[in-house]
Amino acid sequence: MCKKKPEANIIFIAITLFFVAFLFAPLLTLLANSVKTGQGLGFTNYIAVICDKDILIAIRNSVQVSIAAAMITTVVAFILAYAVNCTKIWWPLKTIIRVGIYVPMLLPTITYGFAIIYSFGKQGLLTKFFDRELFQIYGFNGLLIGYVIYTLPSAFLLLNNSFGYIDKKFIIVSTLMGDGVFRNFTNTILRPLIGTLGGTFVLAFILSFTDFGIPASVGGTYSVIATQLYQVMLGSIPNFNSGSVIAILMLIPAIFGILLLNYLEKFNFHYDTFTLTELPNNRVRDISFACLSISTVVAVTSIFVVMFIAPFAKNFPYDMSFTTQFFQDALFSRMIVDVYENSIFVAVISALLGTLISYSAAIINVRTTLSRRWKIGVDIFSMITNTVPGMVLGLAYLLLFNGSDLKGTFSIIIICNVVHFFTTPYLMAKNSLSKLNAAWETTGELMGDTWTQTIIRVIIPNSIHTIVEMFGYYFINAMVTISGIIFLVTARTSVVTSKIKELQHFANFNEIFVLSIVIFVTNISIKICCDLANKRLSSTR
């Protein structure tokens, strides 16, 4: 009676083994490497790294620019989310804000840097537009802009979601009670969101601190920890032990960040029931927020405009006559087609495998009667994958699988992607599966189904929308990631983002932008396909 499902046990064991092999073992190898010295184990590597002036400067720079970026991102994301949720701005404008802000997510971060250079540089598009160089872009300023653009979509997503849990009725109550604008705002919006605002700051900080693409392109001589790690590992004299120490140092703020995120969650309050409430009219509020948010979206997207212009000009910005030569050259080049094919292959398989693993893990957690301890185990896998920056994971793989058959294969890149991006799809699936009726499995069993049959006949069809979204998330992220795979690609397994990094050496920016457009178009097509698939699935029900 009420026996445990053997299929669930098997899935749990398989998932655990997967994470032991591809998360815990690589991280332990990394840790071991960082304390391995010529004379056995010790902290001499750490001491050497900490005493290295260059690395200390890089850490200081990283912290400074990440804090500045996180602060700006939090404020801007809040303004955007407020505009979407708490104003009566004309709805098409809200749609523009909601959609426009996600554009950067469809591009690799390394492209951001080049777009910034081509927009704000001496001969940049926006420099021409304003007829003067607005500021020095290489270093702090460029990184700051890049990080803000990079972290804004995730920050907006987080805040926008939390705004959904705020009962707007309280704005009315506060107004009726005679509260002034400031008190009304702090009591009904700021206070309920304080935890999420803290969380947004932490998230933006971690993302900036651990990103590699932006400093790789626009960092200049302003060194940050990610570029230091890259140089130590792939420079003229690779130093695996120092690299491991830097990776561990990179992991520490991420760990504290995630712990802080979980702690800040306590400050959020979710209203049990909330009603659709008409917001009070306020033209000043609507106009000011519409201007602020639309100009933000325009500013963000305008930086990328250059990406679509430069490769179609004969010699940007000197000879702006139209040509498709660069595009044709790139698209007909065997090498480019090869890396694109590689990218698509990696993204599709990562998406399929990633969706399968994260969905199965969520099923185990939400739809079975396995012991609580096991379920917490799966949550811990998710928390750790969320904590480990892509570069650290990639380096750990490099160290562990260097001598194995996995070295230099597509499999290692795919597995790295699956682990690196596990958390979000897993939480998406968990959230969706927990909302399904708890009695379906029992009903299925009483109707003669096995557990697996009920999963296939009922649970999967009723969460298919989430599965499609999970696939899309994995695909797009696998297409744009660079930090996770930079240590793992070889000449044979090179993907589009690593090719962009390679092209940087030859200052071949036209080809870089062509490749970025290819990624962008691919990702936008996948996004549209996923949305269409979900619409179709809804209508065929």
Place this chain on the structure above:
Amino acid sequence: MPENMYTETVMKMLLKTLGVVNAVLELRNIRKQFDKKMVLDGINLVIQKGEIVSMLGTSGSGKTTLLNIILGLTPMDSGTILFEGIDISKVPMKERGFNIVFQDYALFPNLSAYKNIIYGLRNKPDLVSKQEVDGLIDFLELGPHLSKRIDQLSGGQKQRVALARTLATKPKILLLDEPLSALDGVIKETIKDRIKAIAQEYKLTTIIVTHDPEEALTMSDKVLIIDKGIVSQYGTPQQVVHQPSNNFVEEFILRQLKIKRDNIYNLFKECHV
């Protein structure tokens, strides 16, 4: 089968044939704890074939736990469950042959009303004939709604689809968890009659869990009143009304019925004047 069990089974079949034993379900000394809190403390119960029995109690009284134990969903700590005289305590839920309509119906929204009704038949195609399914659909007046999606059905229609889906598996005992709680007004009264009619038509032993005394007393042949995991009273509605066994039955069950009755009586009296 061990010899003593064989003898027991033969004896029971003999007694049944002679009409001495007609109990379809018998619970003996059922106990259940959750987190060291006693939820059911020695429940004994005998249900005759074709009877409608309501389990009535306040929330947290243990009635739903008892229903889940009978179904085989929740394991009990100790006690025995006999079905037609045979011990089924260790028989898994799937093999007991009972079926349930959940409080929220648990209909599958990816399937149409009709596909929900015939869901179980894919696993057991020989269980019922097409005519029987059609008969069931007619009986529950579901004909016009078969191709509808679940979210296009009203509360009462959902309830009937869930009943049809469960009845199509020909359950040996029908269990209903708060079957009327999501319904209101006239629909509630119609479903009440329908449940009684099903029990009669299919000679189906039916166990209903409810927290509403009016429902329990007007729908059932017998009412089991549970308070804090113990049986307060088990008898016909007349016995409960006229011979309440203790203070709980008097205060909890009968008092609210009397208040209701007086309110309605006064209302109609005033209207009449």
